[in-house]
Amino acid sequence: MRTRMTGAERRQWVDKLLEEYAAVAWAYLVAECDTVEQAEDAFVYAFILANERLAEAHVEPAEDWMMEILREAVREAPVDSDWREQLVDADGQVAVVKDAVAQGESLRVPQALIQRSVQMMRANIARDEAMRHHRGPLWTKVGAALAVVVGIAGVGYGVSDKWARHFQNRPPVSAQADATEKAVAHLGGDLPVSPVAVYQLDASTHLDVNHLAVNKNSLYQGTLVLSADSWPRIEVSQQPFSTKGVTLGGNVNATYTFELVPPLQASGKKSDDAWEISNWHIEVMGNWIVGVISWNDGGSSDTNVQQIYALSTKSGKYSLVDTLAPQHGVENRFEVAVGDGKIVVQPGLDDGSSAPLGLPIQIYTLKGDDPTHAWTEDSQIPASFGLMQTPVVTQQGIIFQGIAGKTQTSSDNVDTWYELTWDGTMNHYDGPPVDGQVHWAVVGSSGTAWWVETTPDASDSHQGYQVSMAQLSDDKSNGSPTKSLAQPVLQLAVDNGNLIWLQQGTDKDEDTLVVAQVE
Secondary structure, three states, X not given: OOOOOOHHHHHHHHHHHHHHHHHHHHHHHHHHOOOHHHHHHHXXXXXXXXXXXXXXXXXXXXXXXXXXXXXXXXXXXXXXXXXXXXXXXXXXXXXXXXXXXXXXXXXXXXXXXXXXXXXXXXXXXXXXXXXXXXXXXXXXXXXXXXXXXXXXXXXXXXXXXXXXXXXXOOOXXXXXXXXXXXXXXXXXXXXXXXXXXXXXXXXXXXXXXXXXXXXXXXXXXXXXXXXXOOOOEEEEEEEXXXXXXXXXXXOOOEEEEEEOOOOOOOOOOOOHHHOEEEEEXXXXXXXXXXXXEEEEXXXXXXXXXXXXXXXXXXXXXXXXXXXXXXXXXOOEXXXXXEEOOEEEXXXXXXXXXXXXXXXXXXXEEEOOOOHHHOEEEEEEEOOOOOOEOOOEEOOOEEEEOOEOOXXXXXXXXXXXXXXXXXXXXXXXXXXXXXXXXXXXXXXXXXXOEEEXXXXXXXXXXXXXXXXXXXXXXXXXXXOXXXXXXXXXXXXXXXXXXXXXXXXXXXXXXXXXXXXXXXO
């Protein structure tokens, strides 16, 4: 019987814990701790500890349970001089802390602290997973441990002596940037991008840029809502682009919702409650919002089911349009990509003994306004080469970052990437260096294909990740030099020819979300 949560389960609780208890925790720690640094460190420590306690035993979080964890965090905190003379409240006004707490007022939780907590909780989960599951040789284990350490360091915080296992101290603060109107033209550094939207984040916003999508003139923000007495659902808000630094969510034009129905159990031995959402994202194409949801069976197996939902922004109606599930006795795999008005699905067969067999790539579109009849197969492309890895749909075809089980690198350790055009032609590109970093493919408005990479910030400030780009070229000698973003980012995503990134603000500034079109 499984008694400990999986990493996927713990990650689902990261945002839920903060949404439920961040305000209560901050008000309590402001009143109980002796320094602002101590309160912030105790805040991060408490939420990492809460996430760990949930993993150890399936308890039902409650305020009393959280308060006991907060008291433990305060007991572990070092003693320092009293700092609680003044604090900025939720309305941006100066308030006396003791009076505010006594009167039950809501104190503002710094957005940077929320972001730091999210990053450190996820880093702690990744470290636990690596240490628990890895069974390789000694030097591989050392490499895995170092990878986790580097990942945590990339968050941008130095290790705290007292709570080194859980979190790091705050980074140095840079000088305040110019107002958004003046800075928009320079936000991209020497990257070939043009900022098309800039938003400020208020203190209550818990943002994951992987759950954002864009079209030509709007930003769409998806939120997963889990409830004990109903199906999970995804709520999507749409707001127009603005370069004036408006608050994210402050100018919503429309909202959309679709409920997610857990997959049916083929065996009938488990209830629907056994299914867990392991990953999800939304994409926008024309008048459709497409949701791609991955479920696992909540057990020790790797059973994974993907669902594709379609919601019409004209009618507001939605439907489950396709389910990609393993067949009994067959090791199925699926690659799904959405872009340029198309939904690409490639099944694969994997028996574990060699490279997976890639089945024909299926190209779908959505037609009309009725989601129950919109799913339409347009064409197929043979895929005798194998199973694509991380495909991206472009106007010209599909770019993917290698073939599963057939990784190719050049003599100087550069990855080989591929473009499969809609007529079935295969092109080879020299991709990024093989350096263990996450990479993305993006095609700009001019038709130029680029690879994008993030690496831990190596500057003195260590404030997140550096972003780099270079052209994908079929001839290395004709490739372009690598270009970099002017300042580090907290998060990065790529969507429909755009880069989306989150920049950390200073003590006086809120974090900034930027949408930039690749040229």
